Amino acid sequence: MDRSTAIFVDGMGAAAATSxxxxxxxxxxxxxxxxxxxxxxxxxxAAELEQSKSNVSVNIRGLVEWHLVRRTRIGGxxxxxxxxxxxxxxxxxxxMERRFRWNVRQVLAAAAEAGRAAEGRHAALVHxxxxxxxxxxxxxDVGIGAFTQGKPLDPxxxxxxxxxxxxxxxxx
Numbered sequence: 001m002d003r004s005t006a007i008f009v010d011g012m013g014a015a016a017a018t019s020x021x022x023x024x025x026x027x028x029x030x031x032x033x034x035x036x037x038x039x040x041x042x043x044x045x046a047a048e049l050e051q052s053k054s055n056v057s058v059n060i061r062g063l064v065e066w067h068l069v070r071r072t073r074i075g076g077x078x079x080x081x082x083x084x085x086x087x088x089x090x091x092x093x094x095x096m097e098r099r100f101r102w103n104v105r106q107v108l109a110a111a112a113e114a115g116r117a118a119e120g121r122h123a124a125l126v127h128x129x130x131x132x133x134x135x136x137x138x139x140x141d142v143g144i145g146a147f148t149q150g151k152p153l154d155p156x157x158x159x160x161x162x163x164x165x166x167x168x169x170x171x172x
Contacts, residue, residue, distance in 0.1 A: 025059045039072050039081035097148040104141045
């Protein structure tokens with residue numbers, strides 16, 4: 001592997017390790033395939049990354065599930081080959097929809113349930129704080145929805161989820 005590829009492979013591995021989505025090896029596999037000029041077989045990937053073929057096989061399945069890598073056939077070969085997705089907009093749309101939007105909606109569901117359960121002397125405080133949290137996460141949900149559909153963020157859609165407070169007066 002040449003120096004620039006090695007730098008990119010290591011950097012993407014480090015980024016993936018902290019992403020909460022991919023493992024370090026998945027990041028390295030993706031990076032190798034992304035900079036390669038054609039599909040690679042599992043054996044070739046394993047050799048380049050100095051990993052076992054079984055370890056690469058397990059990790060590449062996750063990349064295929066995330067649509068970061070696709071399996072392809074090469075004429076005359078019985079082996080599966082893999083290549084990286086190159087349309088980053090589409091890849092990120094998929095990740096945002098499948099990972100982050102689900103998390104945002106979990107927060108919104110928990111806030112709604114907590115609001116229904118709030119009672120007693122702290123109910124007003126709980127409802128106020130949950131309303132602020134719902135407004136924020138609803139705005140994030142609208143933004144992710146626009147991004148995953150490839151549309152610009154519509155300010156009117158934000159106005160529907162974020163209550164607009166009057167501007168604060170300045171005291172001199």
